[in-house]
Amino acid sequence: MSTPAGSIAHLAVETAVIDDIGPLIPLLDPRDPLLFIRRGQGIAGIGEALRLEFTGPTRMTDAAAAWRELLAAASIVDPLGIPGTGLVALGSFAFSEHSAATSVLIVPSVIVGRRNGVSWITRVNTDAPRPQPRAFGAEYRISLLPGSMTADSFLAAVDTALERIHAGDVRKVVLARDLVGHLPEGADLRLVLASLSLGYPDCFTFAVNGFIGSSPETLVRVDAGTVSARVLAGTISRGADAQADHDAAVSLATSTKDLDEHQYALTSVLTALAPHSSTLATSDQPFTLKLPNLWHLASDVAGTLSDGSTSLDLIAALHPTAAVAGAPTQAALDLIHELEPFDRGRYAGPVGWVGANGDGEWAVALRSAHVSATGRVTAYAGGGIVDGSVAARELAETKMKFRPIVEAFN
Numbered sequence: 001m002s003t004p005a006g007s008i009a010h011l012a013v014e015t016a017v018i019d020d021i022g023p024l025i026p027l028l029d030p031r032d033p034l035l036f037i038r039r040g041q042g043i044a045g046i047g048e049a050l051r052l053e054f055t056g057p058t059r060m061t062d063a064a065a066a067w068r069e070l071l072a073a074a075s076i077v078d079p080l081g082i083p084g085t086g087l088v089a090l091g092s093f094a095f096s097e098h099s100a101a102t103s104v105l106i107v108p109s110v111i112v113g114r115r116n117g118v119s120w121i122t123r124v125n126t127d128a129p130r131p132q133p134r135a136f137g138a139e140y141r142i143s144l145l146p147g148s149m150t151a152d153s154f155l156a157a158v159d160t161a162l163e164r165i166h167a168g169d170v171r172k173v174v175l176a177r178d179l180v181g182h183l184p185e186g187a188d189l190r191l192v193l194a195s196l197s198l199g200y201p202d203c204f205t206f207a208v209n210g211f212i213g214s215s216p217e218t219l220v221r222v223d224a225g226t227v228s229a230r231v232l233a234g235t236i237s238r239g240a241d242a243q244a245d246h247d248a249a250v251s252l253a254t255s256t257k258d259l260d261e262h263q264y265a266l267t268s269v270l271t272a273l274a275p276h277s278s279t280l281a282t283s284d285q286p287f288t289l290k291l292p293n294l295w296h297l298a299s300d301v302a303g304t305l306s307d308g309s310t311s312l313d314l315i316a317a318l319h320p321t322a323a324v325a326g327a328p329t330q331a332a333l334d335l336i337h338e339l340e341p342f343d344r345g346r347y348a349g350p351v352g353w354v355g356a357n358g359d360g361e362w363a364v365a366l367r368s369a370h371v372s373a374t375g376r377v378t379a380y381a382g383g384g385i386v387d388g389s390v391a392a393r394e395l396a397e398t399k400m401k402f403r404p405i406v407e408a409f410n
């Protein structure tokens with residue numbers, strides 16, 4: 001059951017164009033940053049005008065309903081009307097309906113953004129001045145060490161998953177493991193965000209309510225009546241030189257095991273979006289997406305929205321895709337619950353933003369870490385297990401996927 005923490009307030013929202021805002025990360029709160037950017041474009045939030053909290057199986061549909069209610073009571077001046085201007089909430093949702101983690105929509109008091117050379121500021125119930133960059137705090141390094149799922153227990157869990165696949169209980173299941181560490185007193189989280197956005201510019205670097213990361217996967221984007229997604233599943237390490245790198249990409253693109261793993265994820269996205277969109281299209285074959293740490297099999301999906309769904313309605317319809325759960329979905333979720341000794345929290349859930357017209361951009365929260373109020377850091381990475389998977393290779397794959405977060409904290 002979801003429980004919005006605050007009553008739906010009246011929000012007075014005003015967006016204005018400003019001179020180039022410059023880098024967004026130095027403007028953020030060092031300990032409680034709010035951010036969603038890719039290639040330096042996107043939005044940053046300072047302060048909180050409103051926070052809505054949700055839990056349980058209806059956390060996303062409740063958020064969609066609360067957002068509609070909020071909009072009806074808001075007055076919005078938005079001369080720009082481009083993605084990210086006007087009333088915007090940043091959000092992050094728990095992976096599991098059983099999670100103890102709270103899902104949130106946060107309307108910042110001040111939002112600054114940049115897109116296609118245009119910078120803007122949005123003020124919500126405030127006449128606060130334009131935020132100024134603040135010097136970064138002292139550099140720090142922390143080690144992230146195995147948490148409740150050790151390497152050995154991960155190997156055993158993958159073998160159990162393979163037995164269940166061979167028994168016909170499930171066709172694909174995504175298993176993750178955790179790494180933990182502790183921040184020094186007063187640590188500036190913007191240093192981690194700066195490192196992620198510099199190292200992984202093509203990923204969505206995000207920070208919402210103590211949850212940070214850099215995800216390559218677009219769960220859904222809704223923009224002026226169009227809907228799109230980038231589905232990822234299937235992974236191989238980058239080669240040590242140009243030839244080995246090329247060979248790695250070719251071997252991924254022709255691997256039956258990875259193509260199967262990818263197809264489950266793609267089918268789950270197409271099935272979830274079909275009732276909401278016409279002209280839904282994707283390529284015949286996935287392409288290989290190059291990231292600094294690995295190659296992924298990727299499919300871009302695009303269509304026209306046919307039923308006026310908001311981006312929040314669509315994350316509710318899509319989550320969890322087979323890129324982070326498996327197939328069939330419920331059997332995979334049950335197996336994840338059985339084999340993973342932790343609550344995923346908001347790892348692998350939707351993270352992104354929604355605007356006043358319901359448009360928005362949501363990533364699958366991968367390559368991420370939760371930072372608790374006491375400074376405990378918990379990072380997660382997982383991989384899809386299908387017939388043909390090998391436990392030791394899956395463990396190596398999680399190491400590759402941890403690299404962005406491990407290196408950003410180190």
Ligand SMILES: C=C(O[C@H]1C=CC=C(C(=O)O)[C@@H]1O)C(=O)O
Pocket residue numbers: 174176217232233234235296322323324366367380381382383384401
């Ligand atoms: C579950 C994760 O990645 C997913 C997304 C891309 C590729 C994946 C894979 O090849 O297993 C996973 O489905 C993760 O990064 O923790």
